[in-house]
Amino acid sequence: xxxxxxxxxxxxxxxxxxxxxxxxxxxxxxxxxxxxxxxxxxxxxxxxxxxxxxxxxxxxxxxxxxxxxxxxxxxxxxxxxxxxxxxxxxxxxxxxxxxxxxxxxxxxxxxxxxxxxxxxxxxxxxxxxxxxxxxxxxxxxxxxxxxxxxxxxxxxxxxxxxxxxxxxxxxxxxxxxxxxxxxxxxxxxxxxxxxxxxxxxxxxxxxxxxxxxxxxxxxxxxxxxxxxxxxxxxxxxxxxxxxxxxxxxxxxxxxxxxxxxxxxxxxxxxxxxxxxxxxxxxxxxxxxxxxxxxxxxxxxxxxxx
Amino acid sequence: xxxxxxxxxxxxxxxxxxxxxxxxxxxxxxxxxxxxxxxxxxxxxxxxxxxxxxxxxxxxxxxxxxxxxxxxxxxxxxxxxxxxxxxxxxxxxxxxxxxxxxxxxxxxxxxxxxxxxxxxxxxxxxxxxxxxxxxxxxxxxxxxxxxxxxxxxxxxxxxxxxxxxxxxxxxxxxxxxxxxxxxxxxxxxxxxxxxxxxxxxxxxxxxxxxxxxxxxxxx
Amino acid sequence: xxxxxxxxxxxxxxxxxxxxxxxxxxxxxxxxxxxxxxxxxxxxxxxxxxxxxxxxxxxxxxxxxxxxxxxxxxxxxxxxxxxxxxxxxxxxxxxxxxxxxxxxxxxxxxxxxxxxxxxxxxxxxxxxxxxxxxxxxxxxxxxxxxxxxxxxxxxxxxxxxxxxxxxxxxxxxxxxxxxxxxxxxxxxxxxxxxxxxxxxxxxxxxxxxxxxxxxxxxxxxxxxxxxxxxxxxxxxxxxxxxxxxxxxxxxxxxxxxxxxxxxxxxxxxxxxxxxxxxxxxxxxxxxxxxxxxxxxxxxxxxxxxxxxxxxxxxxxxxxxxxxxxxxxxxxxxxxxxxxxxxxxxxxxxxxxxxxxxxxxxxxxxxxxxxxxxxxxxxx
Numbered sequence: 016x017x018x019x020x021x022x023x024x025x026x027x028x029x030x031x032x033x034x035x036x037x038x039x040x041x042x043x044x045x046x047x048x049x050x051x052x053x054x055x056x057x058x059x060x061x062x063x064x065x066x067x068x069x070x071x072x073x074x075x076x077x078x079x080x081x082x083x084x085x086x087x088x089x090x091x092x093x094x095x096x097x098x099x100x101x102x103x104x105x106x107x108x109x110x111x112x113x114x115x116x117x118x119x120x121x122x123x124x125x126x127x128x129x130x131x132x133x134x135x136x137x138x139x140x141x142x143x144x145x146x147x148x149x150x151x152x153x154x155x156x157x158x159x160x161x162x163x164x165x166x167x168x169x170x171x172x173x174x175x176x177x178x179x180x181x182x183x184x185x186x187x188x189x190x191x192x193x194x195x196x197x198x199x200x201x202x203x204x205x206x207x208x209x210x211x212x213x214x215x216x217x218x219x220x221x222x223x224x225x226x227x228x229x230x231x232x233x234x235x236x237x238x239x240x241x242x243x244x245x246x247x248x249x250x251x252x253x254x255x256x257x258x259x260x261x262x263x264x265x266x267x268x269x270x271x272x273x274x275x276x277x278x279x280x281x282x283x284x285x286x287x288x289x290x291x292x293x294x295x296x297x298x299x300x301x302x303x304x305x306x307x308x309x310x311x312x313x314x315x316x317x318x319x320x
Numbered sequence: 321x322x323x324x325x326x327x328x329x330x331x332x333x334x335x336x337x338x339x340x341x342x343x344x345x346x347x348x349x350x351x352x353x354x355x356x357x358x359x360x361x362x363x364x365x366x367x368x369x370x371x372x373x374x375x376x377x378x379x380x381x382x383x384x385x386x387x388x389x390x391x392x393x394x395x396x397x398x399x400x401x402x403x404x405x406x407x408x409x410x411x412x413x414x415x416x417x418x419x420x421x422x423x424x425x426x427x428x429x430x431x432x433x434x435x436x437x438x439x440x441x442x443x444x445x446x447x448x449x450x451x452x453x454x455x456x457x458x459x460x461x462x463x464x465x466x467x468x469x470x471x472x473x474x475x476x477x478x479x480x481x482x483x484x485x486x487x488x489x490x491x492x493x494x495x496x497x498x499x500x501x502x503x504x505x506x507x508x509x510x511x512x513x514x515x516x517x518x519x520x521x522x523x524x525x526x527x528x529x530x531x532x533x534x535x536x537x538x539x
Numbered sequence: 540x541x542x543x544x545x546x547x548x549x550x551x552x553x554x555x556x557x558x559x560x561x562x563x564x565x566x567x568x569x570x571x572x573x574x575x576x577x578x579x580x581x582x583x584x585x586x587x588x589x590x591x592x593x594x595x596x597x598x599x600x601x602x603x604x605x606x607x608x609x610x611x612x613x614x615x616x617x618x619x620x621x622x623x624x625x626x627x628x629x630x631x632x633x634x635x636x637x638x639x640x641x642x643x644x645x646x647x648x649x650x651x652x653x654x655x656x657x658x659x660x661x662x663x664x665x666x667x668x669x670x671x672x673x674x675x676x677x678x679x680x681x682x683x684x685x686x687x688x689x690x691x692x693x694x695x696x697x698x699x700x701x702x703x704x705x706x707x708x709x710x711x712x713x714x715x716x717x718x719x720x721x722x723x724x725x726x727x728x729x730x731x732x733x734x735x736x737x738x739x740x741x742x743x744x745x746x747x748x749x750x751x752x753x754x755x756x757x758x759x760x761x762x763x764x765x766x767x768x769x770x771x772x773x774x775x776x777x778x779x780x781x782x783x784x785x786x787x788x789x790x791x792x793x794x795x796x797x798x799x800x801x802x803x804x805x806x807x808x809x810x811x812x813x814x815x816x817x818x819x820x821x822x823x824x825x826x827x828x829x830x831x832x833x834x835x836x837x838x839x840x841x842x843x844x845x846x847x848x849x850x851x852x853x854x855x856x857x858x859x860x861x862x863x864x865x866x867x868x869x870x871x872x873x874x875x876x877x878x879x880x881x882x883x884x885x886x887x888x889x890x891x892x893x894x895x896x897x898x899x900x901x902x903x904x905x906x907x908x909x910x911x912x913x914x915x916x917x918x
Contacts, residue, residue, distance in 0.1 A: 076488035217501035438627025447618030535633035537676035
């Protein structure tokens with residue numbers, strides 16, 4: 016009974032939405048999704064311009080939260096995204112086992128293959144999490160690693176004259192069962208609630224730069240790490256897994272577009288950590304348009320005319 | 321001062337892009353509110369006729385309005401994922417539609433129930449049917465209040481729709497999200513200001529329209 | 540004709556107890572008659588009336604209009620054939636006056652031209668200029684003007700039956716008097732069968748051919764105004780009518796009616812005084828009115844001045860200080876008599892001619908007799 020009502024409901028909804036439904040997939044059309052941070056914008060824009068020059072029609076949907084993007088890909092509203100091995104492992108598949116980069120990649124590739132999703136070759140780009148501080152503060156306190164940070168925070172805590180240090184995290188990381196809490200456990204980092212400042216991922220950089228927090232969670236390839244002169248602390252206990260950026264495509268789309276895998280491999284091969292950090296910085300620091308940044312890069316590499 | 325200048329220059333240099341987002345924004349709000357009018361006004365009428373329904377419908381609509389916008393958009397995603405529409409315009413329009421229902425249903429209901437008792441009794445007493453009273457007397461008299469509800473819904477949803485970008489529906493929220501994720505204050509300011517201006521302008525446009533549509537005898 | 544047969548309405552109260560709002564009412568309103576339903580608030584008079592056009596459904600009993608049981612007529616058709624006027628007026632603010640008046644005729648399918656003519660005709664009846672007012676909106680008119688429109692809206696489709704629920708209650712006293720007069724005038728021409736709910740005794744006396752007094756859902760007494768005032772059925776009716784009910788009877792008789800009952804005896808300026816004395820002596824009068832050749836009163840002569848005097852009436856003429864118009868009621872006349880400390884006054888017809896007199900003696904004996912107005916006049 017329950018099932019039939021649900022089915023009825025789906026049918027009614029589907030009928031209701033027929034009018035505004037997205038046009039059906041046609042050969043050569045790629046619905047490309049991207050998440051809500053700059054690197055994703057850059058990757059998506061690079062892909063879109065590159066593929067457009069190759070004769071594909073690309074529809075972009077930007078600014079999706081991770082889970083939303085993944086849902087849309089599984090529901091076939093999206094055809095291709097750039098995703099990260101660590102994200103797939105931990106968030107989508109809830110695997111918190113420590114693995115090598117290669118193992119991690121192979122694991123998610125195998126799991127997703129069953130869902131009709133293909134992980135192409137990863138770019139040499141590991142956009143993992145890290146804790147970062149203002150370089151001046153870190154040098155003054157002699158902090159180089161996360162363990163150093165924890166020690167410095169304990170000192171501040173014990174000193175009645177200084178205020179307890181505050182750390183900035185994006186809301187997703189702070190709330191995730193495999194995010195902040197296990198990291199605290201591994202590093203024995205004790206934080207009172209007011210010491211944890213949650214904010215949009217993009218705001219953490221500004222918060223560190225402007226001294227609202229003493230340290231915060233950043234992406235290693237973010238342009239603002241360089242741009243704001245932040246010091247990435249060494250993950251000395253190896254808490255953060257690898258996050259290799261990889262194009263993920265639905266099998267059907269790949270079948271309909273035989274050249275697509277090669278094209279994407281060509282593009283991915285060019286994108287290493289330094290390159291993407293530079294491009295990210297052009298957007299976040301120099302405030303150039305994502306499309307300009309992508310076009311310049313692609314032209315410099317003769318990928319578009 | 322530099323920031324304002326930069327923002328201005330940014331808007332000028334990206335005018336087609338921004339206008340596109342604005343049009344997209346308005347289209348989303350427009351479709352949502354139009355649907356809410358088409359459903360909400362008749363619903364408001366029906367609950368005048370069937371009083372026991374009024375409490376239920378108005379409470380439900382009120383509860384919907386108390387759900388934070390970001391949560392409501394979030395709730396739409398798993399729901400519409402079932403039919404493969406988890407991202408894009410559909411969840412955004414549905415959320416805004418739900419927000420629009422309360423002001424429109426409530427104002428329609430209020431307009432019809434708070435109608436001068438003499439007018440209603442005279443209408444019945446001289447032999448107008450329910451529908452005739454509705455069409456010739458009660459709805460024309462309800463125009464200002466119903467339109468007030470529509471204006472509330474539009475202004476509310478121009479704001480709410482800024483969140484639609486997180487479900488991939490686009491609109492001016494895109495500008496705001498980029499402003500945050502790219503530490504680009506120009507985009508933030510531009511997005512916020514355009515959303516506010518849009519709300520004020522649309523409110524005025526609808527107010528004019530309301531004046532035109534209000535019967536002369538009660539203007 | 541409206542007939543109510545064993546009409547009952549029972550409501551269920553909040554505590555679940557049934558409450559008889561209207562309890563077995565039997566009443567017939569003859570064609571062309573105005574019947575006023577009178578009583579304190581909550582007595583069931585409005586409920587009774589609303590069961591006629593079925594704004595309230597009867598619990599039991601019958602309502603017949605011109606012999607037809609209304610239970611067999613659908614409410615919309617029924618209501619379109621019954622004029623309805625309410626205290627709140629209830630004009631539709633979004634429509635012009637013309638549209639307001641013509642709502643029912645249009646529903647009945649009258650053509651535009653006929654509607655337009657009818658609207659103008661009706662405006663004439665209530666002395667409102669159609670060119671000025673038909674295109675206005677209700678809120679652009681005074682309360683009194685709006686109520687006039689309320690009345691003619693009810694008359695628009697020429698329904699034979701008119702229900703009026705405290706129709707003049709919201710109008711200020713001066714306007715009310717005037718609208719009541721206009722309504723009486725119209726009724727004389729149109730001869731509608733009217734049921735009018737009121738809690739205002741003076742209005743009931745003024746407009747009602749018969750008055751039905753209600754108390755706690757029951758009909759207590761139905762009678763003409765004069766009979767009601769002269770012989771209230773019980774203490775409730777008596778106290779509701781007021782302790783000055785005897786004086787209220789004076790409202791029912793016009794000076795002209797009293798004058799009509801007497802032989803009109805007059806003298807002229809050149810009538811010899813001994814002739815005048817003979818006339819007074821024969822008719823047992825203490826004074827005789829002197830008129831000119833057109834019949835207009837010039838003064839009067841007193842019997843004591845004339846007795847044994849010689850000369851003509853002009854020699855002993857006394858001036859007339861005040862006179863009554865024919866259409867003034869006895870209450871007004873009596874008030875004037877006391878005001879001028881007089882025992883009688885002449886009655887003047889519409890043309891200014893003498894048509895008889897009213898005296899304190901006459902008024903006292905009328906009130907004393909306990910006879911009702913018509914029978915008193917007939918005697």
